[in-house]
Amino acid sequence: MKRYNDTTYAILGILTTDCNSGYAIKQFIDRSLNHFWKISYGQIYPTLKLIVQEELAEVRASSSPGKPEKNEYRLTEKGSQTLREWLEAPVAQLPHERNxxxxxxxxxxxxxxxxxxxxxxxxxxxxxxxxxxxxxxxxxxxxxxxxxxxxxxxxxxxxxxxxxxxxxxxxxxxxxxxxxxx
Known part of the structure; x- marks a missing residue:
């Protein structure tokens, strides 16, 4: 199994929810993950680009009347399998805290x-x-x-x-x- 960074796995996980645009992913992070896992806004789009390049997700342009076009991301079977493999693997190390x-x-x-x-x-x-x-x-x-x-x-x-x-x-x-x- 190819190893990705934790941000990649976090975004693959988020794509299992109804969040499928970069903005929706950022909103989800701010409301939930941010309390225990930090992902900066600047990490989201490069990670989405990587996920698409690795064929872990597909991207489609979407438009609504009166709104600018946006990209929507959907997990592929390969992306779902990659996420499952990561979820089922043992935790590599205990978390450490900087306080x-x-x-x-x-x-x-x-x-x-x-x-x-x-x-x-x-x-x-x-x-x-x-x-x-x-x-x-x-x-x-x-x-x-x-x-x-x-x-x-x-x-x-x-x-x-x-x-x-x-x-x-x-x-x-x-x-x-x-x-x-x-």
């Missing part, structure tokens, strides 16, 4: 106490906002869960985000207590 908060706290001895506390309080507040965003997304998915076969999988990945965010919120509370107790 600026942890990096700054690692060198916390060189910061003022007030700054460390403020840093953690702000981080916790951002995490709480992220958690609420996940709750809102969850409600949206649940509202249409009966109509979409993918919803169970979207909810599973969303649950991971909720749980890890809650764990980080708990960690902030623990760390703030530890730092302020002296």
């Amino acid at each position: 600026e908060i942890l990096l700054k706290l690692f060198f916390g001895r060189y910061q003022s106490q007030e700054n460390k506390v403020l840093l953690l309080q702000n981080y916790r507040q951002e995490l709480e906002q992220r958690y609420q965003t996940y709750v809102t997304i969850e409600q949206g998915i649940m509202a249409h869960a009966n109509q979409d076969e993918d919803s169970i999988y979207w909810l599973i990945t969303l649950d991971y985000g909720k749980r890890t965010t809650q764990a980080a919120i708990d960690w902030c509370a623990f760390t703030l207590e530890k730092l302020t107790m002296g």
Whole structure:
């Protein structure tokens, strides 16, 4: 099996949904994948071009009255098979995290106490906002869960985000207590 980069597999996966134009793919990424997988707008069209060149998808021009022509992409059988093979292969490595908060706290001895506390309080507040965003997304998915076969999988990945965010919120509370107790 030829190996592609993860962005290619992500876009092949997105093409299994109703998203079939570059713009629709970007919207889908912003609403869902962006919470755990970053793909820049600048990566989408070169990846779509590669996918078409590799015969993993076909492209057709589409037009609607009063709208500019757009390209629509559809997976080929080869594209579906490539996606299935990647999905069924073992995960190559555990995910690793780059976390600026942890990096700054690692060198916390060189910061003022007030700054460390403020840093953690702000981080916790951002995490709480992220958690609420996940709750809102969850409600949206649940509202249409009966109509979409993918919803169970979207909810599973969303649950991971909720749980890890809650764990980080708990960690902030623990760390703030530890730092302020002296």
